[in-house]
Amino acid sequence: MPIRRALAVGRVDAMITAERLTKRYGDRTVVEGVSLTARPGRVTGFLGPNGAGKSTTMRMLCGLTTPTSGRATVLGRPFRELPNPGRHVGVLLDASAQHAGRSGRETLLLSARLMDLDRRRVDEVLRLVGLTSREAGARTRTYSLGMRQRLGLAHALLGDPEVLVLDEPVNGLDPAGIRWMRDLLRSFADGGGTVLLSSHLLREVEAVADDLVIIGGGRILAQGSAADLLAAPGTEVRSTDDDSLARALTAAGHHVAPARQGLSTSATTEEVGRAALAAAVVLTNLRPAATTGLEELFFDMTAQHGREEIPA
Numbered sequence: 001m002p003i004r005r006a007l008a009v010g011r012v013d014a015m016i017t018a019e020r021l022t023k024r025y026g027d028r029t030v031v032e033g034v035s036l037t038a039r040p041g042r043v044t045g046f047l048g049p050n051g052a053g054k055s056t057t058m059r060m061l062c063g064l065t066t067p068t069s070g071r072a073t074v075l076g077r078p079f080r081e082l083p084n085p086g087r088h089v090g091v092l093l094d095a096s097a098q099h100a101g102r103s104g105r106e107t108l109l110l111s112a113r114l115m116d117l118d119r120r121r122v123d124e125v126l127r128l129v130g131l132t133s134r135e136a137g138a139r140t141r142t143y144s145l146g147m148r149q150r151l152g153l154a155h156a157l158l159g160d161p162e163v164l165v166l167d168e169p170v171n172g173l174d175p176a177g178i179r180w181m182r183d184l185l186r187s188f189a190d191g192g193g194t195v196l197l198s199s200h201l202l203r204e205v206e207a208v209a210d211d212l213v214i215i216g217g218g219r220i221l222a223q224g225s226a227a228d229l230l231a232a233p234g235t236e237v238r239s240t241d242d243d244s245l246a247r248a249l250t251a252a253g254h255h256v257a258p259a260r261q262g263l264s265t266s267a268t269t270e271e272v273g274r275a276a277l278a279a280a281v282v283l284t285n286l287r288p289a290a291t292t293g294l295e296e297l298f299f300d301m302t303a304q305h306g307r308e309e310i311p312a
């Protein structure tokens with residue numbers, strides 16, 4: 001069953017933009033000058049330590065928190081100006097915010113009515129997120145966190161939106177649930193949808209995100225395609241005489257370090273080739289350095305922005 005039944009007209013606009021978004025609470029700035037874009041057909045991972053400003057930014061994108069300054073648009077308009085927003089943007093910001101006394105199915109039926117949707121769509125999304133009819137009939141106060149996340153996602157998908165904004169959607173899911181969520185988001189984006197998701201699970205983000213936005217202390221620290229951000233500059237090389245090659249590279253001003261096999265250097269592959277020629281050394285292996293892991297990038301980027309403390 002397709003996640004999305006039809007691509008919306010004007011799909012090229014199916015994106016999220018933030019322009020210099022700033023949020024102050026009293027004299028405390030919790031988000032400062034955040035500009036970002038999430039594009040159609042791509043999953044954008046939004047990362048940052050606790051208190052970095054992810055949820056506040058997502059709330060501003062969805063019109064739930066008013067920015068102190070700056071502008072946010074979804075599908076080219078401020079969220080609050082979208083007609084029937086649930087038909088365009090699926091939002092999951094707090095999976096625990098469901099009415100505890102209603103069943104999952106009742107919660108979805110109510111929203112379906114408000115969005116003017118056929119009630120059969122409720123059963124479709126329940127199937128899609130893997131909630132059984134018994135689970136759907138139970139009051140949400142009896143739900144585990146993982147079941148709440150599934151219901152929250154069913155709610156986000158209900159209106160067959162072009163855009164998904166999900167704050168920590170994999171929290172509370174078991175390993176099979178995490179993999180299921182990853183596949184679901186991938187096929188949503190492959191169908192032309194736009195996904196912005198925050199997560200603390202770096203490996204999960206690495207596995208699914210096409211683009212990354214890293215935030216720390218309320219400011220953007222890095223953003224771009226995952227391929228670009230995770231590409232490490234430099235070269236790994238082996239030769240018939242690594243000592244001579246290391247001397248030649250160092251003499252040419254390149255940084256050289258021993259690698260597990262051979263050398264790792266800041267030089268490009270061409271520069272390594274030239275140094276080898278100058279030193280009359282034969283290369284036996286030459287390749288661009290392996291990519292940096294997301295965990296390494298995340299800790300490098302956020303090192304000075306540990307957990308934000310709430311002021312006393």
Ligand SMILES: Nc1ncnc2c1ncn2[C@@H]1O[C@H](COP(=O)(O)OP(=O)(O)OP(=O)(O)O)[C@@H](O)[C@H]1O
Nearest residue numbers: 025030048049050051052053054055056057308310
């Ligand atoms: N309504 C509010 N009033 C005052 N401060 C707030 C309010 N909402 C959030 N903050 C503060 O803003 C900062 C950013 O919080 P936010 O929830 O956006 O971070 P986050 O990156 O989503 O963190 P986490 O990963 O822990 O969910 C925090 O220091 C938080 O205490």
